[in-house]
Amino acid sequence: MRQNSNHITRHRDCADCDHQSSSFFCNMAREDLKALSINKSASIYKKGQVIFNEGNRPHGLYCIYEGKVKLSKLGDFGKEQILRMAKNGDILGYRAAVCNEKYYSTATALEDSEICHISLENFNKVLCNSTDLNFKLMKLLTTDVKESEKKILNISQKNVEERVAEALMVLYEVFGMEEDGQTINVTITRKEIGDMAGVTTESTIRKLSDFSRKGLIKIDGRKLLIPDVKKLSLVAKL
Amino acid sequence: MRQNSNHITRHRDCADCDHQSSSFFCNMAREDLKALSINKSASIYKKGQVIFNEGNRPHGLYCIYEGKVKLSKLGDFGKEQILRMAKNGDILGYRAAVCNEKYYSTATALEDSEICHISLENFNKVLCNSTDLNFKLMKLLTTDVKESEKKILNISQKNVEERVAEALMVLYEVFGMEEDGQTINVTITRKEIGDMAGVTTESTIRKLSDFSRKGLIKIDGRKLLIPDVKKLSLVAKL
DNA sequence: AAATGTGATCTAGATCACATTT
DNA sequence: AAATGTGATCTAGATCACATTT
Known part of the structure; x- marks a missing residue:
């Protein structure tokens, strides 16, 4: 602008x-x-x-x-x-x-x-x-x-759960963790996570709450923690 | 093999x-x-x-x-x-x-x-x-x-109708027409058209019949004719 | 004010199960 | 035998409509 x-x-x-x-x-x-x-x-x-x-x-x-x-x-x-x-x-x-x-x-x-x-x-x-x-x-x-071609396969063949989990994995892989070793080193909105995965904001929010309930992630406002990267990568079917 | x-x-x-x-x-x-x-x-x-x-x-x-x-x-x-x-x-x-x-x-x-x-x-x-x-x-x-990036957008944001129409357009653009000027110059199965568009075979078949009923294409076994390329490209939202 | 969250509802397209055609 | 076609059913996830939080 x-x-x-x-x-x-x-x-x-x-x-x-x-x-x-x-x-x-x-x-x-x-x-x-x-x-x-x-x-x-x-x-x-x-x-x-x-x-x-x-x-x-x-x-x-x-x-x-x-x-x-x-x-x-x-x-x-x-x-x-x-x-x-x-x-x-x-x-x-x-x-x-x-x-x-x-x-x-x-x-x-x-x-x-x-x-x-x-x-x-x-x-x-x-x-x-x-x-x-x-x-x-x-x-x-x-x-x-x-x-890109991997992304084509993912969006066309994976479900919302897998795609949201994968978006988190991508964030982790690109930006890494903060000093605590489990907080993804980026501040990002739910909408943006959805825009990575090709998912609506509502579904993204629901899926994140779901992951949080299952202990796959912790939610601290706009900061997301992954206590066990391996577990999440399994959900993403990577 | x-x-x-x-x-x-x-x-x-x-x-x-x-x-x-x-x-x-x-x-x-x-x-x-x-x-x-x-x-x-x-x-x-x-x-x-x-x-x-x-x-x-x-x-x-x-x-x-x-x-x-x-x-x-x-x-x-x-x-x-x-x-x-x-x-x-x-x-x-x-x-x-x-x-x-x-x-x-x-x-x-x-x-x-x-x-x-x-x-x-x-x-x-x-x-x-x-x-x-x-x-x-x-x-x-x-x-x-x-x-590839165009394809990501298409698969994630377009519906089945648009994607199947687009697959036909791609076939036309890559392989061109036979001498009659309206038969796509390739023999391809419904499953393969679906695999281009990220759509199940059944939905692809239904959509093609639908297009045929609407006069957007003519079906001659495994040969597909496009009487009016422009019309089909509108359906594909290209 | 924009982002997050949540319930209620709807529907496109997948899935299933066969019949028919090539 | 594999490809095409079609009806019946199901459901994941979108859409809508707000309430709540940052």
Whole structure:
């Protein structure tokens, strides 16, 4: 909404990035990282703010410095489907960047996030000269197809219970746990969990209460705890 | 099943391929096509025969010389989901080839098909030296993600009527029409149409009869005619 | 004000069980 | 024998309509 109000923080150099080890760009040649960082800017996006919108022309590639982002798509009338969750070091908008197509999904900050912006020109320049980056990207796309196809099977063949359990597992796998080792490290609404699983908010709420009653999860407002990950993964039929 | 009984027909050179213009490999440098063709073999797969199986290690990359293939995946218990349809000039198994992972889906011939086999070594050799092939592959993967994500939205948000109509539209778009301009150029069972749409065979049959009653399609055994493609696409909400 | 929660009701489409056709 | 077709029945989960909590 208020994209212009982003607070531009500072220049961040990929070559000196704290998240380098776990980032998409990890293990890349220092000169390539330097080249990517020319004209790079980092902006703060407030919780709920849109980073880019489905259907827009790409202005570049994004890399999450610190934060959490959901990638979603709107269906025929207004119903949201969450396609992917992204965290520190993940890149966003690469498909549009690679093929110079419009963004195919919408990226929204799930919490206040600092996100770097790499210009299309820089990215493509490095891409042309780096077999490594090429391969990394190919690998990432391959994983994306695999994940999407898995999701097709899940939504078409699993029931609501399994899908809600799986959504929780995905949150755990992407964002991990807090220090206590059992609180999923993200704050998310019931509607969003439903939007991940392709389930209505009401059914999601009922299923979560149900899981809580069965001791599969604990509910602490918008924080969800998984005392026994293995048990929940069995419910998800993973 | 009887993969060993394939009749190996002849050596086919990509550089002289009749389908070159419409193939994945179209417009590639002649020397790269020559390089791809070294040790290439073309085999006939009978209708129903499996070209490769989910979970197997890739032995190479396939390119359909002449024929029709479905790519599918089995769900938790035995229910098949068709992920993609492929025709002349389409390549198969490239994800496994690129990342050296196991095949993630199963490829089955929908009709007797002649399919070329390119060795992994040759493909990777050309891939390393051809920016063009690299880019083509990246583009293909991007399209795959886009299509898969569209399918997620469709299966999770559209009803059976819309999904069955869409499956017919996909068949039309991939395989085109016969000479009469209205018979979809493929022979396919009701179950397979259902497996494309994530719908039971019974519901698929009922929906097709329904479409036929409404004049949206004509049924001629296992051949389906679409008198007015536009009308059907409206039903599919495309 | 938006998110959560819960009861009541409805229905699309799955499931079951055969008969018929290819 | 496998694919198609059709009636009868069932039910998971959507939809609706509020009340309650954050």
